[in-house]
Amino acid sequence: AGGPGETSTRTTCPYCGVGCGVIATLADDGGLSVRGDPDHPANYGRLCSKGSALAETIDLDGRLLYPEIAGRRAGWDEALELMARKFSETIAEHGPDAVAFYVSGQILTEDYYVANKLMKGFIGSANIDTNSRLCMASSVAGHRRAFGADTVPGVYEDLEQADLVILTGSNLAWCHPVLYQRLAAAKAARPEMKVVVIDPRRTMTCDIADMHLAVRPDGDVALFNGLLVHLAHSQAVNAEFIGDHTNGFADALAAARANEADISSLTGLSDGEIEDFYGVFEATDKVVTCYSQGVNQSSSGTDKVNAIINCHLATGRIGRPGMGPFSLTGQPNAMGGREVGGLANMLAAHMEIEKPEHRERVQRFWNAPVIADKPGLKAVDMFKAVADGRIKALWIMGTNPVVSMPDADAVADAIRNCPFVVVSDIMHDTDTTQYAHVLLPAAGWGEKDGTVTNSERRISRQRPFLAHPGEARPDWRIICDVAMRMGFGEAFAFQSPAEIFAEHAALSAFENEGERDFDIGDYAGISGPAYDALQPFQWPAPVRGTPLWPAGHLPFKGGDYGVIEVRHQSQTLKDEKGGPYHLIYPLEGEMAGRAEGGNFRFFADGRFYHPDRKARFIAVQSAVTERVNTAYPLVLNTGRIRDQWHTMTRTAKSARLSAHLAEPFAEINPADAEALGIADATLVRVASLHGKVVVRALITARQPRGSVFVPMHWTDQFASNGRVDALVPSVTDPTSGQPALKHVAVSVEPY
Numbered sequence: 001a002g003g004p005g006e007t008s009t010r011t012t013c014p015y016c017g018v019g020c021g022v023i024a025t026l027a028d029d030g031g032l033s034v035r036g037d038p039d040h041p042a043n044y045g046r047l048c049s050k051g052s053a054l055a056e057t058i059d060l061d062g063r064l065l066y067p068e069i070a071g072r073r074a075g076w077d078e079a080l081e082l083m084a085r086k087f088s089e090t091i092a093e094h095g096p097d098a099v100a101f102y103v104s105g106q107i108l109t110e111d112y113y114v115a116n117k118l119m120k121g122f123i124g125s126a127n128i129d130t131n132s133r134l135c136m137a138s139s140v141a142g143h144r145r146a147f148g149a150d151t152v153p154g155v156y157e158d159l160e161q162a163d164l165v166i167l168t169g170s171n172l173a174w175c176h177p178v179l180y181q182r183l184a185a186a187k188a189a190r191p192e193m194k195v196v197v198i199d200p201r202r203t204m205t206c207d208i209a210d211m212h213l214a215v216r217p218d219g220d221v222a223l224f225n226g227l228l229v230h231l232a233h234s235q236a237v238n239a240e241f242i243g244d245h246t247n248g249f250a251d252a253l254a255a256a257r258a259n260e261a262d263i264s265s266l267t268g269l270s271d272g273e274i275e276d277f278y279g280v281f282e283a284t285d286k287v288v289t290c291y292s293q294g295v296n297q298s299s300s301g302t303d304k305v306n307a308i309i310n311c312h313l314a315t316g317r318i319g320r321p322g323m324g325p326f327s328l329t330g331q332p333n334a335m336g337g338r339e340v341g342g343l344a345n346m347l348a349a350h351m352e353i354e355k356p357e358h359r360e361r362v363q364r365f366w367n368a369p370v371i372a373d374k375p376g377l378k379a380v381d382m383f384k385a386v387a388d389g390r391i392k393a394l395w396i397m398g399t400n401p402v403v404s405m406p407d408a409d410a411v412a413d414a415i416r417n418c419p420f421v422v423v424s425d426i427m428h429d430t431d432t433t434q435y436a437h438v439l440l441p442a443a444g445w446g447e448k449d450g451t452v453t454n455s456e457r458r459i460s461r462q463r464p465f466l467a468h469p470g471e472a473r474p475d476w477r478i479i480c481d482v483a484m485r486m487g488f489g490e491a492f493a494f495q496s497p498a499e500i501f502a503e504h505a506a507l508s509a510f511e512n513e514g515e516r517d518f519d520i521g522d523y524a525g526i527s528g529p530a531y532d533a534l535q536p537f538q539w540p541a542p543v544r545g546t547p548l549w550p551a552g553h554l555p556f557k558g559g560d561y562g563v564i565e566v567r568h569q570s571q572t573l574k575d576e577k578g579g580p581y582h583l584i585y586p587l588e589g590e591m592a593g594r595a596e597g598g599n600f601r602f603f604a605d606g607r608f609y610h611p612d613r614k615a616r617f618i619a620v621q622s623a624v625t626e627r628v629n630t631a632y633p634l635v636l637n638t639g640r641i642r643d644q645w646h647t648m649t650r651t652a653k654s655a656r657l658s659a660h661l662a663e664p665f666a667e668i669n670p671a672d673a674e675a676l677g678i679a680d681a682t683l684v685r686v687a688s689l690h691g692k693v694v695v696r697a698l699i700t701a702r703q704p705r706g707s708v709f710v711p712m713h714w715t716d717q718f719a720s721n722g723r724v725d726a727l728v729p730s731v732t733d734p735t736s737g738q739p740a741l742k743h744v745a746v747s748v749e750p751y
């Protein structure tokens with residue numbers, strides 16, 4: 001639809017994990033405008049600055065439009081043949097683990113699905129990892145330890161229904177702005193709602209906070225361990241819930257007690273601040289604790305996640321409206337990647353690569369010649385294997401690791417020296433594309449067709465409204481074309497993303513009689529038109545809340561309809577005449593874009609996914625590490641700013657977005673600046689053992705003494721010596737493999 005001379009398309013914002021619905025309106029003269037989709041349950045019409053500026057970032061300036069081999073333009077056939085030959089030769093000579101795919105939370109679920117299928121079921125290695133490893137791997141690991149599966153208990157509505165919202169390691173105002181808008185509106189409507197921000201920096205999110213706890217870096221485990229002990233001492237735990245639905249409370253409490261005497265020194269907080277926080281948590285039933293990269297991107301990230309979850313389990317505050325721990329994913333499709341097994345240590349539909357019965361099930365479903373029999377290399381280890389020659393052929397899709405990986409200079413060297421590197425991207429010149437032997441033009445947002453899953457596990461469609469420019473192709477198509485040339489034709493003969501989605505949904509239900517919560521099998525038979533008309537919906541429920549008319553009772557005359565057969569518990573539901581029950585979606589008209597608004601909460605029935613159906617407390621101990629020394633006396637914290645996305649290949653095209661903060665900077669506390677002889681707005685060199693950046697000094701009391709903050713976005717393209725991740729060592733969380741991107745010892749001096 002749309003006005004005269006216009007076409008409007010309902011799609012999803014390609015930036016953060018909030019997953020806002022967008023209506024893109026294309027005029028006949030080519031003009032594009034975007035607005036928030038008032039019916040999308042993630043945003044109800046709201047957009048943030050980045051989403052509002054989407055139309056300004058759609059142009060062909062700098063786009064990669066044709067395949068290239070060794071810097072010269074090539075045809076698709078030549079490029080695909082070369083890739084298939086090189087990958088096949090490498091596998092034949094050095095084994096399947098000599099190849100690797102490094103993919104992205106930017107690609108769509110259908111892309112992720114076929115990439116994962118090719119690597120794990122047909123190449124026979126699990127060396128497929130994703131930049132989501134940098135984003136939420138610690139949450140995945142924490143969920144699996146506590147719940148027995150990677151499930152997110154909460155939904156966005158919980159933030160509005162809570163009486164206390166704790167934001168730890170999350171600058172929600174800048175990193176998940178529409179969710180922040182929803183929270184701020186809820187607090188304005190109910191001023192008695194309390195918001196606590198736990199963050200070393202005083203960020204913009206603190207504008208709505210009743211309490212800001214400037215915790216010292218990595219002090220979170222001690223803080224939440226102390227809370228667990230406090231709840232036990234105060235008899236504020238829910239003994240019935242603990243007894244009926246959990247294991248391991250005594251061990252977790254004993255471990256937490258080891259930190260008991262040192263909470264103040266381990267957290268850097270005063271006794272009064274700690275008492276106030278513990279008191280408000282104890283006194284409030286409806287508590288949501290949101291956590292994001294300040295928790296995940298840490299050498300103790302998984303323990304932090306479990307320390308938080310422990311407190312919710314101890315009080316039974318989980319799976320009910322307005323309660324629960326809630327991980328906020330950074331990227332638009334980090335969650336979709338998790339669902340199809342796009343991490344080196346997972347299989348599709350939340351199956352586990354370590355379990356033979358899961359591997360066999362996936363192999364049977366795919367009718368695959370092999371199945372990876374062990375976890376592959378996680379991102380940091382993957383690039384180390386590229387560096388030392390174990391990986392000899394690498395395909396990077398939709399991400400820029402030369403900027404975003406820790407120890408980024410070493411990663412650049414590794415890629416530069418790798419015998420065969422393919423990069424699929426929408427842009428021609430990134431810090432990573434320069435090292436590609438084969439460069440493949442990928443379709444971008446507005447051109448691609450598929451699905452994404454947001455932080456509350458709501459699947460939404462990204463729909464195309466622009467033609468593919470030049471010879472750009474969607475990622476799923478490129479992956480399938482390579483797979484077919486490697487001799488795996490039948491399994492990759494997909495003609496559309498709808499067919500891939502249908503297979504993904506069918507796999508989730510295949511031989512899955514035990515875990516209906518991980519089943520979207522009701523979409524296994526989805527038709528092309530029904531996929532086109534698919535409304536946002538959450539795992540695992542099939543379809544709820546959308547207009548529902550049995551076949552033969554169509555309320556509309558004329559027009560096109562999408563039809564889906566409704567199943568429940570793998571049984572096709574019958575209508576009153578005994579025929580299959582159908583959902584009918586109008587593809588046009590007022591109802592066409594209507595989104596359903598239901599919310600599914602995991603664990604609402606107190607049932608978890610360990611074999612005994614109980615959740616586990618995890619015994620964790622504080623791991624505050626002193627990293628600074630006399631040569632590098634300050635702690636570097638890296639993160640996002642409001643108006644840029646990742647390595648700026650798209651958002652830097654908008655003058656409006658670039659005007660917010662126009663150049664890279666280091667936030668420095670006034671006392672530190674004075675001691676170092678640094679004047680505001682002068683250039684400074686920030687250096688670690690591993691690298692350096694030159695940025696503008698921004699002196700502010702928001703930054704605590706002894707630390708600096710530098711944004712992650714700028715690259716050597718946009719600022720000389722701009723890659724801050726060149727400073728970050730490749731220290732990772734031992735469980736999740738997620739790098740510690742927020743705790744680096746650095747020096748700062750005038751430039």
Ligand code: SF4
Nearest residue numbers: 013015016020048051
């Ligand atoms: Fe896009 Fe996230 Fe902004 Fe929503 S909050 S418009 S998903 S960047």
